Amino acid sequence: MTGSPTGVGASAEKTGPLAGLKVIEMAGLGPVPLAALMLSEMGAEVLRIERTDAGQPLLSLPEEYDLDRHGRSILKLDLKRPAGVELLLRLAVKADLLVEGFRPGVMERLGLGPDISLERNPALIYGRLTGFGQDGPLSGRAGHDITYLAYAGLLHAIGRRDASPVPPLNLVADQGGGAMMLIAGLLAALFHRSRTGKGQVIDASMIEGASMLAAPIHAYMAAGLWNDRRGENLLDSGAPFYDTYETADARHIAVGCLEPRFFAEFARLLPLDERFVGGQYDKSLWPALRAAIAGRVKEKTRDEWAALFAATDACVAPVLSLVEARYHPHNRARQSFAKSGGLQRPAPAPRFSQSSHTLAAMPATANRDPAGILIRFGLSDEEIAALAKAGILGR
Structure with a gap:
């Protein structure tokens, strides 16, 4: 199938639209490793630099499940010593x-900031x-997805009316506003370099990336179509035809029939009183409409409703668990999930349409061997031996 993963690990020759691209990833947590994983699976050769003095990670995964290391070559360096810094610059x-995800100033203090890196390689794109x-009053502060969403105003908007805001896993700021925006910046800078030959620095922040994801919401607010209170708007559980409902077996269905023609189909099959069809957007009817939907949905199980609505455009879906999603017929037909070892x-x-992915696997022995890695970057056997003897290279 065109565009499907090849199922090979990091030790095989890479394929994909980014084949031949060399990426250095400074090891860290969260969105930068996800971005590096995606670049690797699109064909880039990713070298992950891990510090020899790194402490224990917050969440320590068995290697076969550790996607922060899959699909890469791994090189451990002593970056507290000038020889280690010089090697990384080479x-x-x-x-x-x-790509790096440290607090502002960390790479500069190591002697690896963008100024010296781009002086050595003017074509380098430094993400x-x-x-x-990189600047501003909060730039040096620690935080996590929930922190950035709070400052972006988005956490306030996620949740039900008269209830506390709900953290949306770490998908919005970390992965959406972080990893995806970083990748967009990297690819845009690659296009710029193809025309100018010049690299540049990309300053991506999760607070701004998450805010950008919400640009349409700000537009709705400006137009008077959205208010600044959660649980009262079209897409935040305020509308009874865009929400989840508990079924007879204590599971849930998702209802998303925003358009009148889709809502009419939903109302016909549920069924609902005809007065609701013509008054879908009459907010005075919403409390009664919500109660009517909730009452009807409780009469059948989740899978019974899924079967009833399966061949319709009523925009009703079973709320699947993470495990269930792997086995849904659509996801199976699309091969939307893949197996990598035990993962x-x-x-x-x-x-x-014209490229295949490389499904990342655990780093093979060849991609953990400092000598093999450094030879690919042009170092001689003698230089590698000297670095190993000096303790610059970890194992």
């Missing part, structure tokens, strides 16, 4: 991209991802 000369950006995970995305 590697950056051969790289197309360098930086932080919570708050079942989402398949690489997006798909390309």
